[in-house]
Amino acid sequence: MQTIRSLFIHKWTSDVSLEGKTAIITGANTGIGKETAKDLAARGARVILACRDMAKGEQAARDIMREVEGARVLARQLDLADTNSICQFAENVYNSEKNLHVLVNNAGVAICPHDITVDGFEMQFGVNHLGHFFLTFLLLDLLKHSAPSRVINVSSSAHTMGRINFEDLRSEKDYHPVSAYAQSKLANILFTRELAKRTEALGVTVYSVDPGMVNTDITRHIRRPLVDVFKRFSTLLKTPAEGACTTIYCIVSPENQLLTGGHYKECATSQVCRAGLDDGTALKLWAVSCHLLGICWR
Numbered sequence: 001m002q003t004i005r006s007l008f009i010h011k012w013t014s015d016v017s018l019e020g021k022t023a024i025i026t027g028a029n030t031g032i033g034k035e036t037a038k039d040l041a042a043r044g045a046r047v048i049l050a051c052r053d054m055a056k057g058e059q060a061a062r063d064i065m066r067e068v069e070g071a072r073v074l075a076r077q078l079d080l081a082d083t084n085s086i087c088q089f090a091e092n093v094y095n096s097e098k099n100l101h102v103l104v105n106n107a108g109v110a111i112c113p114h115d116i117t118v119d120g121f122e123m124q125f126g127v128n129h130l131g132h133f134f135l136t137f138l139l140l141d142l143l144k145h146s147a148p149s150r151v152i153n154v155s156s157s158a159h160t161m162g163r164i165n166f167e168d169l170r171s172e173k174d175y176h177p178v179s180a181y182a183q184s185k186l187a188n189i190l191f192t193r194e195l196a197k198r199t200e201a202l203g204v205t206v207y208s209v210d211p212g213m214v215n216t217d218i219t220r221h222i223r224r225p226l227v228d229v230f231k232r233f234s235t236l237l238k239t240p241a242e243g244a245c246t247t248i249y250c251i252v253s254p255e256n257q258l259l260t261g262g263h264y265k266e267c268a269t270s271q272v273c274r275a276g277l278d279d280g281t282a283l284k285l286w287a288v289s290c291h292l293l294g295i296c297w298r
């Protein structure tokens with residue numbers, strides 16, 4: 001099994017230091033986000049774990065400090081399903097941080113039953129796309145001030161099944177959990193492309209990432225028998241640390257080795273589906289997202 005695993009799980013290491021850098025990682029109390037946080041802390045970065053549940057966030061911060069000598073990590077409350085919470089989080093960041101060099105939009109909710117955010121958006125589109133879109137909008141001045149800086153949007157190969165359903169973005173007419181997840185992950189890619197164009201000249205580069213199939217709690221909303229099948233092959237799935245590798249690659253690789261607006265998988269550039277290359281849809285999604293959030297972001 002180990003031999004089969006080693007055929008498709010990419011081994012990549014780097015000893016780049018992030019001393020003097022500050023990073024924010026959403027959904028960092030568990031899974032891929034927590035492993036990303038641990039790695040950045042080990043490289044000397046100051047890391048803010050942006051978590052909706054403070055008890056879980058503080059526990060994750062303690063775990064990382066126990067495992068990484070001298071780690072500078074702290075947990076802050078952020079519920080991406082609530083625009084007031086996102087505003088409060090951003091205000092706290094501006095009050096406490098002089099710089100922000102890395103923003104990892106990692107948190108995600110997947111394949112859940114129909115639900116809505118505090119602001120009335122469909123949950124997966126609301127958290128995975130709109131929540132991160134709004135957070136990035138609010139933190140962009142600090143990222144620009146700290147340039148060169150980077151934004152990493154954690155997407156998924158599920159984006160290939162996605163379509164942006166502009167006619168029913170709130171899923172009021174119809175809701176399918178897998179389609180809603182795929183739509184949100186396609187939105188991560190389109191947001192990456194459009195944001196990259198707008199920020200390249202400002203020294204803020206942007207990348208989308210597919211972590212691969214990773215053994216985390218992302219399956220929490222999926223029906224038990226299906227999860228059991230998935231977990232039966234758990235030795236073939238990546239560990240959360242392996243799942244964090246491409247995100248870390250996009251944070252520490254020299255800028256001239258990366259392409260802003262690009263998509264990365266297995267620590268290398270990767271193709272996106274045709275819908276993910278549609279700049280017209282990316283622009284329309286940008287405008288519609290601004291409209292839904294009531295913001296002006298040119």
Ligand SMILES: NC(=O)c1ccc[n+]([C@@H]2O[C@H](COP(=O)([O-])OP(=O)(O)OC[C@H]3O[C@@H](n4cnc5c(N)ncnc54)[C@H](OP(=O)(O)O)[C@@H]3O)[C@@H](O)[C@H]2O)c1
Pocket residue numbers: 026027028029030031032033050051052053056078079080081106107108109110127154155156157210211212213214215216217218219
């Ligand atoms: N695992 C995979 O195979 C896989 C494959 C492709 C892409 N991905 C992507 O990788 C990213 C990380 O997923 P993971 O596998 O590490 O899953 P995970 O272990 O379930 O972690 C998801 C994180 O997102 C947080 N979160 C969910 N809703 C939130 C909200 N409203 N506000 C703030 N935080 C929220 C969760 O917080 P709580 O703990 O409080 O729920 C948790 O910290 C996701 O974007 C996912 O779509 C994962």
